Amino acid sequence: MKPINVGLLGIGTVGGGTFSVLSRNEAEITRRAGRPIRITKVADKNLELARQVTAGRAEVTDDAFALVADPDIDIVVELIGGYGVARELVMQAIANGKHVVTANKALLAVHGNEIFSAAHEKGVMVAFEAAVAGGIPIVKAVREGLTANRIQWIAGIINGTTNFILSEMRDKGLSFDVVLKEAQRLGYAEADPTFDIEGVDAAHKITILSALAFGIPMQFDKAHIEGISQLDPDDIKYAEQLGYRIKLLGITRRRQMNGKAGVELRVHPTLIPTRRLIANVEGAMNAVLVQGDAVGATLYYGKGAGAEPTASAVIADLVDVTRMHTADPEHRVPHLAFQPGAVEDTPILPLAEVETSYYLRLRVEDKPGVLADITRILADQEISIDAMIQREPEEGESQTDIIMLTHLTHEKNVDAAIAKIEALPVVKKQVIRLRMEELG
């Protein structure tokens, strides 16, 4: 059968992986797709690298705009990344009637609504399995595997760099800065690690999952984003003593607020009970936990990055697109299972309205009455305490740490309580506040 022609934008790590997996497993992939999938053209600024990787098996160019206009190309794979030229190329490809496969989470989280709407108008597909959690087929699971369910929430370890750093900090009791340097040396963190360590990358991904799960548009600008660069190893240790492990989670949850539907969308270091499977996901691995009303909790685990794991997702999309290429657009799986009218019905809730439990650490003077003052403030904000430890002050030390776990409450109540607690003269430092999720 006639091959389907793929044009590849960007022959870096993932592009190279895609090229080599596609050729290594050609027979099996052809059988699964129903016809051969051929990368016939590659565009990259580094022509020499492109020639080296393709070794004469694909045409090579440095003109990406010519590639997306090439009438022989059926599917464009965008592996450039970022919002700049990648956005222009994807929009051009769609305008030219090409299907698009992309691993670009930043692009989709920020410009996804515009892209999907253009694709819908042109009747082409935009597939993006590789944009979330690398090789784990989580987009397919949420969009096709759990279609029976009203999704209630999704919580995911969706950034390998930060999970590696947190694993190392816990394992070796090291500080964030020391472990970050190690991660950079090992290639788990980039030279400028900001997007990863400040939670931006995870926020891109949870924004996409939120849109998929709840049929709402991408609303990256409404996400609450907190990274791990300020995390103190002491809090990791105290959490452990209380039976919790700290992970950087992307969380999105459907909730009622004053009788109306809303969606929480947030990324922050989170205490999770150690007995949960997801709490035991270590190193650079990713895992996503999805709670549906019929199926209960399901978990998906695997490599979230790397050349071949990401290529695995890109090629799965190529096979899907190849299969559906000839099908009537209305019978294809919709990009986001988008529900018209859902925008007004289901807004992203402001952080102040988030409902969860909290870990609070207070540095206080070690003298009578301190605890009474603090618990009175919490009670006034209707925050009830689930567990508490007070560190024994060392010989000659006049200050100590109090760690409290709260029951479910609202962020705004905790904000108010913390402001009052920090105003107490016996409280010596900013209160450390981390959020907790039972996830079960």
Place this chain on the structure above:
Amino acid sequence: MKPINVGLLGIGTVGGGTFSVLSRNEAEITRRAGRPIRITKVADKNLELARQVTAGRAEVTDDAFALVADPDIDIVVELIGGYGVARELVMQAIANGKHVVTANKALLAVHGNEIFSAAHEKGVMVAFEAAVAGGIPIVKAVREGLTANRIQWIAGIINGTTNFILSEMRDKGLSFDVVLKEAQRLGYAEADPTFDIEGVDAAHKITILSALAFGIPMQFDKAHIEGISQLDPDDIKYAEQLGYRIKLLGITRRRQMNGKAGVELRVHPTLIPTRRLIANVEGAMNAVLVQGDAVGATLYYGKGAGAEPTASAVIADLVDVTRMHTADPEHRVPHLAFQPGAVEDTPILPLAEVETSYYLRLRVEDKPGVLADITRILADQEISIDAMIQREPEEGESQTDIIMLTHLTHEKNVDAAIAKIEALPVVKKQVIRLRMEELG
């Protein structure tokens, strides 16, 4: 849009769950399927139960053969179970041009080749997500999510009853018989638990996964099946001391043997390193680990049984079938990604050719030279020892236990070694042999 009409065979636990989830989440399911999915007819011998569950919203009959012949029905959902009348009804439904959705692993593992070949001829779909690991979308993951990969092996905890029993045996140090009774009381095990505890149910499921992963026909009759009813709590305890946990795994692996391809297909209690995520799957939960050459290991975890988790998978299939109903059969995802000619190329290997590591427990007289005799026999069979513990004999005891972990070897070598070891006069009991898998 015109609804698609579904006829339901069997309104027991899963049938009732399917009916209620479909009506509870009607709006979201309709949106995802592109058109409404309606159960218009239900066949069950228990007419009263059927009337009660459907409450006037579907026609009720006790004539299942009339249902599968009804020209108004587009999809038949088979939830009767077993190989008997279920097989006849499925074959009839296919002959009448209906698509079929089934949760019946026994039927597919034993008669799947016949059923898929009939479906292929009639151009209808047979979907079976619910047949393996309940609500976990593992069939979709293997068949569509990992299409880029050459699957190397699959190992799964795919029977909740036995996993519950093993968790309890380990947790509480109880014997198999005691825990089985508790499982029966709690509804985790049936009155006649044979299919579950002897590994037959897990073997049905791993047979299906093996066919999916390797594009080979169903070959249930070639599976090696060993259950957990003979498992001694002592071995669970010794395994723990060595850093392993015992799980009933279904395992299928592609391997070279004398330069030719072959497939291992087996179910048995298996030692897994405790640090692996899958070793920490407790209670009645299921988890499947899939190793692909590009993606590496991915894991899928969730509820493997129960009314609504299973209904979740049945309905996901209904949505898929509804979407693909109008598509040209050759563009649909093939039932098994079956590769013509693969039968001769890739046989199921006999157990003697299985390659793995072993846990051996020997009851021996506590006297000099015993260990030398045993290690000599192992060395003669080219079996090398990875770790060993010898239990300290208690006061006045003349016998003790030796536990050995071997490196990779072949089952036939271990058979030969055990025969010779058991012939030694100092060896007082049958040698306990369990298989180990590193899974990483």
